[in-house]
Amino acid sequence: MSNTFQVDLRGIVDLLSHHLYASPRVYVRELLQNAVDAITAVQHDEQATAGHVSIESSDTTGDGSLRIADNGIGLTEEQVHELLATIGRSSKRDELGFARHEFLGQFGIGLLSCFLVADEIRVHTRRAGSPAVLWTGYADGRYDVKPGPEREPGTSVTLVPRRGAEMFLVGATVNQLATLYGSLLPVEVTVDGAKVTAGEVPWAAGRRASIAYAEQTLGFTPFDVIELNVPEAGLTGAAYVLPTPVNPATRGGHRVYLKRMLLAEAVEGLLPEWAFFARCVVDSTELRPTASREALYDDSLLEATREAIADQLRGWLVRLSSSDPRRLAEFLRIHHLGVKALALHDDEMLRLVEQWWPMETNTGQTTLAEFRARHGLLRYAATTDEFRQLAAVAAAQDIGLINGGYTYDAEIIERLPQLDREIKVERLEPTDLATRFEALDAATELRLRPFLSAAQRRLDRLGCEVVVRTFEPANLSALYLVSRAAHFHEEFTATREKADDLWGGVLDALADTEAPERPQLVLNHRNPLVRRVTALGDPDLTALAVEALYGQALLLGYHPIRPADAALLNTSFLGLLGRAVPGEDR
Numbered sequence: 001m002s003n004t005f006q007v008d009l010r011g012i013v014d015l016l017s018h019h020l021y022a023s024p025r026v027y028v029r030e031l032l033q034n035a036v037d038a039i040t041a042v043q044h045d046e047q048a049t050a051g052h053v054s055i056e057s058s059d060t061t062g063d064g065s066l067r068i069a070d071n072g073i074g075l076t077e078e079q080v081h082e083l084l085a086t087i088g089r090s091s092k093r094d095e096l097g098f099a100r101h102e103f104l105g106q107f108g109i110g111l112l113s114c115f116l117v118a119d120e121i122r123v124h125t126r127r128a129g130s131p132a133v134l135w136t137g138y139a140d141g142r143y144d145v146k147p148g149p150e151r152e153p154g155t156s157v158t159l160v161p162r163r164g165a166e167m168f169l170v171g172a173t174v175n176q177l178a179t180l181y182g183s184l185l186p187v188e189v190t191v192d193g194a195k196v197t198a199g200e201v202p203w204a205a206g207r208r209a210s211i212a213y214a215e216q217t218l219g220f221t222p223f224d225v226i227e228l229n230v231p232e233a234g235l236t237g238a239a240y241v242l243p244t245p246v247n248p249a250t251r252g253g254h255r256v257y258l259k260r261m262l263l264a265e266a267v268e269g270l271l272p273e274w275a276f277f278a279r280c281v282v283d284s285t286e287l288r289p290t291a292s293r294e295a296l297y298d299d300s301l302l303e304a305t306r307e308a309i310a311d312q313l314r315g316w317l318v319r320l321s322s323s324d325p326r327r328l329a330e331f332l333r334i335h336h337l338g339v340k341a342l343a344l345h346d347d348e349m350l351r352l353v354e355q356w357w358p359m360e361t362n363t364g365q366t367t368l369a370e371f372r373a374r375h376g377l378l379r380y381a382a383t384t385d386e387f388r389q390l391a392a393v394a395a396a397q398d399i400g401l402i403n404g405g406y407t408y409d410a411e412i413i414e415r416l417p418q419l420d421r422e423i424k425v426e427r428l429e430p431t432d433l434a435t436r437f438e439a440l441d442a443a444t445e446l447r448l449r450p451f452l453s454a455a456q457r458r459l460d461r462l463g464c465e466v467v468v469r470t471f472e473p474a475n476l477s478a479l480y481l482v483s484r485a486a487h488f489h490e491e492f493t494a495t496r497e498k499a500d501d502l503w504g505g506v507l508d509a510l511a512d513t514e515a516p517e518r519p520q521l522v523l524n525h526r527n528p529l530v531r532r533v534t535a536l537g538d539p540d541l542t543a544l545a546v547e548a549l550y551g552q553a554l555l556l557g558y559h560p561i562r563p564a565d566a567a568l569l570n571t572s573f574l575g576l577l578g579r580a581v582p583g584e585d586r
């Protein structure tokens, strides 16, 4: 024996309201959609008069109910039984069950959303050539059908509000919702007699109208407007470039219309992540909604559309670079983070950054292209700290240096040879500069030996090696240089000290057997103060001065100050102050 499933309507309505639809407000959208589809259907059938949808809110009906009337195709009694009373049945699918292209609806559940705000739905309908029918559906799952009063072909749906949902049916709310969802519909819609449809899509009405639309609906005056056109998705629209920076991690949503009915105001997935600098408003005839009609169905067409829009945005940037570089520079000032993120995997964007984005160098702000033209290669410091340490010394020795420490910059520089094998890139490390330091002559070296060993004794416990060299600029007294290996070793030792026995054992097994070079304090013998310090006769004062130079070099290079360093800075400062202030202790 075969039986038929029973459906508990209350359960279904509960499911829809809590899990499918974001808010009961969507009932206006579903009703509008049915009315527009009915008009579309009649326009396909015969030579029809202009379609019209009129909504009367509870302000006009006066009895708390809402009525929406269309002059669409209407239903016969047989269709009423089949379509209105069967959940999931829709006239908008073809024999194979695919959504028919010309309609907005497809799932056969839209009318149910009215039960989110109504206890009772009355549908008064007539198909041309058939008698009028009155169908009444109740929230508890019952419905009845009887002959209705005479009327023109078409349908009117009346909602009797549920207790507590009356506010969804009042004029102001209904007007706001009909405008939100339906203002671009190709069929005229009125609410309590006032027209809410605009006719033309705003991005087709010229640049000025398009900008005014962005100001009104998106709340900003765009930096620029890019026209969008993706024929395979039947998509037209505009991408509005944001006039202020946004966090690349926050995903911007886009305003999407499907067949001129608003899908949602913050749809994700329409643009690739890198294009966070644009907000789009688009209308598509081919993209599909999810059943909630609040998001786009993620299929291969959406993917192809995303790529096509990405191409159009990329094309805009490239065009700007050739036709209006100053405007491009302005754009980059606002959105450089996004463009740089994109440059990490997109050659065109990489070229754009190389040509147009000014980076910090030790000879001022210049683009990578200019830098390369001047210095022959791209020499960079990988962190801002390293750059600060090296910039002045490198400049004094006529070595150009780029600060690769800002977000993405080092990766961008490293990726450039992939674009053009002619481009040479070199990472400069603090210790690389040591080779440019000149050794002292033998006599001076000999003379400084006692000073050096005293200084070394003083700094041994801090794990630092003291050397004296001559280098430019002369006004720089001392540099603290840490190689990458030494830097790693410092971190490693700190971890080993904190680790428990088991983990410590593992770390020991990993440790390099050879001790790495120690950090160096390089004193500059070209600096007059350093010369005087090396010539001091007083051992206590020498020690204080060496410690002060060490501390100053740490600070200059933005090195981390360990507790031992802080203690040393403190004693040397107070010691020197003690020496400098005249008078006897009392």
Ligand SMILES: Nc1ncnc2c1ncn2[C@@H]1O[C@H](COP(=O)(O)OP(=O)(O)OP(=O)(O)O)[C@@H](O)[C@H]1O
Pocket (backbone or CB within 6 Å): 030, 033, 034, 035, 038, 070, 072, 073, 074, 075, 083, 084, 089, 090, 091, 092, 104, 105, 106, 107, 108, 109, 110, 111, 112, 154, 155
């Ligand atoms: N105003 C109307 N005029 C004519 N037929 C209508 C009207 N409203 C509903 N119908 C009929 O009732 C059927 C069911 O409507 P319902 O809104 O539940 O689903 P749908 O519009 O087919 O799909 P979706 O769930 O995607 O909205 C429709 O397919 C349509 O045939």
